[in-house]
Amino acid sequence: MxxxxxxxxxxxxxxxxxxxxxxxxxxxxxxxxxxxxxxxxxxxxxxxxxxxxxxxTRRALLEALAAQLNDRYLLGLKQARVETAPPVVALYRLAETVFELKISHRFAIEQSSDRERARPLLTAEVVAGLDLLFTRLHAEGAITAAGPAWCRQVFLALLQEVDQLPADAPELGGAEPDAVLGARVELLVASVLGALGGRPAS
Structure with a gap:
């Protein structure tokens, strides 16, 4: 060698x-x-x-987990194509990615939430991606709320609430176990758009 x-x-x-x-x-x-x-x-x-x-140290390990989570968020924003895809489509894609992260990275997300009052630990890059998405949703007329920071806070708050619902919650429409993820995505998107003065795409 x-x-x-x-x-x-x-x-x-x-x-x-x-x-x-x-x-x-x-x-x-x-x-x-x-x-x-x-x-x-x-x-x-x-x-x-x-x-x-x-x-x-344990702290070094936790910081590495937080950095990995941030990288996954950034990848999710990229895969959702928040810059170019129809914004409601991008919102659906992002919601699915985030729920998948909550399954695979639950510990890292919960650790972040403890420090950030039930908000995931988001870096400036992730915040910018989310704000761009809500800016585009407003520009297209999908929502009437104009402030991206407020829209982001509503999204994160509703994300937390939908994630906490048990799989058999009536809000999820009695979805079969293999369809619960999709039901959470649908509920989150409908709730976010409704709260921000819009409506889900057909």
């Missing part, structure tokens, strides 16, 4: 280990927020020394 390829392989191994640790942390901490780092190492199938080398 050449001296040039050896560092590249070491970096790749480190990246794989980091990804395994973060995936394990999401599962373990969702079940037990107080779980020790050692349990995360066991779930990741890695030596405890490896976990502590990647994340020397």
């Amino acid at each position: 050449s001296t040039e390829s050896r560092p590249r392989r070491i970096r790749a191994d480190a990246e794989r280990s980091t990804a395994r640790i973060l995936e394990a942390a999401l599962v373990v901490l969702a079940a037990d927020p107080a779980a020790p780092m050692e349990r995360i190492a066991d779930a990741a199938g890695l030596a405890r020394a490896t976990v502590h080398r990647r994340f020397p």
Whole structure:
């Protein structure tokens, strides 16, 4: 093996280990927020020394989870095409992505919510993407509320409420288990548009 390829392989191994640790942390901490780092190492199938080398403290691990969540939010905004797609379509796509994140990253989102009074921890980039979406919704006439910051707050508040509904809640229309996600998306979009003076697209 050449001296040039050896560092590249070491970096790749480190990246794989980091990804395994973060995936394990999401599962373990969702079940037990107080779980020790050692349990995360066991779930990741890695030596405890490896976990502590990647994340020397619990705080470092939590910050990495928050950064990963932010990256997923940004990817969701990109996939929703908030800049170019019909804005109501983009809102539907974004709602679906966020509910999927709440399933896969529930611990990270709840940690953020504790610090932000039931609001997910959003970076300036994520806020800008959301505000652009609501600005476009207003420009198209899909909503009458003109302030994107207010619209964003309504969206996040209703998102929290819809997410907290039990799967058999009447508001979800008696959806089958495999259709609950879609029912949450429909309810959120209809509620957000209604609260902001608009109506769902046909």
